[in-house]
Amino acid sequence: MKFMLPMERYFGKFELVHSFYGAMPTGVTVSETGRIFVCFPKWGDDVKFTVAEIAGDQLHPYPNLETNLANPANVAMSFISVxxxxxxxxxxxxVLDTAAPNFSEPIKGGAKLVAVDLKTNTIRNVYTFTEKVILPTTYLNDVRFDFRVGKAGYAYITDSSSKGPGAIIVVDLETGNAFRRLSGTPPTSPDPYFLPKVEGKILMNRNKDGSLSPFRLASDGIAISVDGKTLFFCPLTSRHLFSISTEALRDRRIPEKDLLSRVEYWGEKGASDGMITGAKGNVYAGDYENNSIRKIMPNGNMETIAHDPRLLWPDTFSIGPDQYLYVIVNQLHRQARFHYGRDLRVKPYSLLRINIDELPASAF
Known part of the structure; x- marks a missing residue:
């Protein structure tokens, strides 16, 4: 007599938006008109262009191929590793350019935040940073905006360094003035007691020579509340969610020791890479250990909205005008650096979407 043993329950209805057979993507965003953009940092794959637009089933370098060719003579106006x-x-x-291919020290003057006009497909503004902001260990990871404060708005960027202090970098978009906040503090740092477990195995740096070291990455995921008053963030190697007042972050009169006391703890949400906020105030976050996506409601309650074996490292999120949550799935944990030099990724990588009945939160 044949019978099936009970199995783990999976749920969440995903649609495939795009399959990637070349370089591994990390970021995705959907514009208010439905245009879809992705990025490919230079982590060892053959990256022909680091920013692309998906049109039909094709990838097109954006805004053009020339901008995607790193130009040592003009690092501020060319994309290096986005x-x-x-x-x-x-x-x-x-466009957030790390200027740190293969997690190297950022190329001097190359780390930047670039504004591209979607009507003309041309670069409008470039924000570069001083050496007090971009440390030799800095890795610019993700960014959120609020255009309701200041004359031109503010940007908040996570430094997800693996070797130095994590931080939230605050940028005044009128002046370009930028400064580090919560630098090296526990909320922006890797959890020293956390051992990530993905596909049933502990995730560690496993080098070709057989040496091992813990996988540690600082502040990574970031989301901003609907009213722009609260910034949510989390280290990559941690299951914890934190938040802080954006007004306090912007106010440099508040010293770091006092700023730390203003950080609020929301509990465990699972280990996340990307996060995003919807118009109803819900924060969506991945759980790469459990192939899942969580919804964190304004009252702090959490709900798992999707649990799917195909969610092999849910990376970046974006919410489109179609009320779908878009997510890059890139098998990050299967990279060669975690497996003694053996690349265990299986193409294609994917861009998936799931209906959440919620528009993106507005930043203006």
């Missing part, structure tokens, strides 16, 4: 792209809902694509 980790994140964010459409702001009002006609601009923001």
């Amino acid at each position: 980790q994140s792209v964010v459409a702001d809902g009002r006609g601009t694509l923001w």
